[in-house]
Amino acid sequence: METEVSVNEFVTFLIAYETFAINMAPVQEIIRVPQMVKVPKSPPSLMGLANLRGKVLPVINLRTVFRINEKEIDESSRIIVVDLGETLGFLVDRVASVIDVEESKIEESSDIQSIVKSEFLKGVIKDVAGFNMVMIIDIEKVIEREFSEILSEKSKEYALTTERGKKEEVFAEERQLVSFTVADEEYAIPIENIQEIVQIPEHITKVPNAEKSIIGMMNLRDKILPLASLRALFGLPERELNEQCRIVVLSLGNLSVGVVVDSVREVLRVPESLIEPIPSILIKDEVSSEITEICRLEGGKRLVSMISVSNLFKRKDIKEALSAAKDEKEMEEKDNIEEEREDEEQFVVFELDEQEYAVPIGSVQEIVRVPEELTHVPKTPDFVEGVINLRGTVLPVIDLRKRFDIEEKQRDEHQRIMVFIIDNVSVGFIVDSVSEVLKIPHSLIQKSPELSHEQAKLFSRVANLEKQGRIIQIIEPKELLKKEEIEELEESENKE
Missing domain, CATH: 2.40.50.180 (CheA-289, Domain 4)
Structure with missing residues (x-):
């Protein structure tokens, strides 16, 4: 029986004559340096905003991030466009190539001397594709350092995006899940049912006469999204929303609901052998029960309850919230008829x-x-x-x-x-x-x-x-x- 070798794809580039790499999964494209406009009151590393086929692209100078002297932009300069929940461009001196690297060839970077601080390095690749040594940049750390005010909370979302974007197959005997906490208990939902993960908005519209479990509605990219509290759905004590709380946007067919959780924990890849149905004695109503399976991780010390999204959408309070959101959308569309005349x-x-x-x-x-x-x-x-x-x-x-x-x-x-x-x-x-x-x-x-x-x-x-x-x-x-x-x-x- 052949042993499967895990291979990662990286794009390599040069900064000040040293060779670096980032994982290819979130890379959208590589472009020449476009014209940019400067943004006041932004981090020093932000070169400005550029136009990328009708979309606004923030461009970050990696030399500034790494505290390296500036270099004039020339014919070799390139922007690596990366999707980290928000599309960002990173200026590098020159792009070298795209390489495939076996997992076994990636080593820790703690002992490597480089122009880049070790906090920004994820690992090092030696003797691959003609390179003596290539240092892997931890692009998440770069974002956390430079834009911690706004973007650090997106690390969970980026993890989700990265997992979705990987080109390797997910084996049939494994399931991909996103885990989160509610009242100090851990739950998980299959990744295919999660549309995205977002912060709590400043404004939530209350729904009159709604069930206690329905917090209200929010606008998400011009769509009305009903919001439900998992604490209330599960009959757990309520608490005030805080900056750790997140909205997990669930989708089933054309329907979407946001559920509020205390915090998002991680993306899991769990073998089927560690997942088992919930004991029948705990199921009150087989049709409507939201918790259908249990993951036994870390030798059974860590139990993760798996939520059935299809059963969640069958709940009366969720159905009513979806109906209210539909009515709200229809009213907005009527109101927009006049606005469209003055667009x-x-x-x-x-x-x-x-x-x-x-x-x-x-x-x-x-x-x-x-x-x-x-x-x-x-x-x-x-x-x-x-x-x-x-x-x-x-x-x-x-x-x-x-x-x-x-x-x-x-x-x-x-x-x-x-x-x-x-x-x-x-x-x-x-x-x-x-x-x-x-x-x-x-x-x-x-x-x-x-x-x-x-x-x-x-x-x-x-x-x-x-x-x-x-x-x-x-x-x-x-x-x-x-x-x-x-x-x-x-x-x-x-x-x-």
Whole structure:
């Protein structure tokens, strides 16, 4: 009988004359370096946003991540596009090749000397495909380090994506499961029934007269998703949702339901021999019982209860929630008939450090020239550049370059002050120039990639005008000032 050899596929590349590799499973494609727009308030390693066939692609410079001196982009430079739950691009000096590596040839990297810190290395490959030594980059660690504010929680989702993307066959005698905890007990669901795993949203719409087990509904990529609490479904004590909680989106045919769990644990590959039916004495109702099987892991010390998604969808409360979601969707579709007639949004476009930004036209009170000198008033907050008299009203003025940590520039005739009302306070922001008022179809406006908390709030959307070769970041004016800063402005105005 032949012994099966586990083979992994890697893409290899060079950074500062050293050879590295990442697992091929999440790699979507390799492209030349495109044009990019810079993103204020983002991690230093983020080079900017690029257009990838109509989608916005954040591009990360691995040299910056690894604290290596910058290198000019040349003909050899490439972007490796990777799907980590969110599509990201990684700049490397040069791509070498794709290699197949037997599991036995991968060694630990603890003793290897490299320009890259060991925390970013997953292992090392020696004497393969003409390479003396290739260091395997732990791309998850890179993301956790650079974007810990937003993306670290996606490690479970990436594990799920990676398992789905593997090209090797899953043997018939094994099952792939995703395990999670509810009230300190471990449960699992077959991976084929899991659509995705997402965070708890900021807003959940309550369903009137719903069963206690139904938390409400949320919007997931323009679809209404009913949410159920597994704690309530299983008759366990309720507790407040926290940042560890996740929504496991289950699918059965065309139906989808999100179930809230305390935390997601791991992706398991379990031999059939370790799975057995639940003892019949524990089944109250063979048709409706959600727990149908038990996994006995670690020599029976670890018991994982397996949930039947088909039985879960037969529950009365789940059926009612699905029906309510369907009704809600139909109502939204009716409401959208009028909105479709006005499928454009109007923006004021301005420039800052040769980058284009936009704000909804309704948020702009007015646009005025910058006077030769701004009046500096004692007791005004430090972040205020000065004040101007705007028709008898004292208007505090802030330099948007400073706000975005961009190098200052000398005043010139092109600069303008854009006046916004933020929490009932009028504030002016100096921009390099105001270029146009632009109507943008909703179909070209996307949710911005989330790269840091501050950036995600400031630039929640981006207009991707592919035909014009433009990416315009849309600013939320209300996020330009923090609550305490607005209070400082109000106090200084009262003193006046």
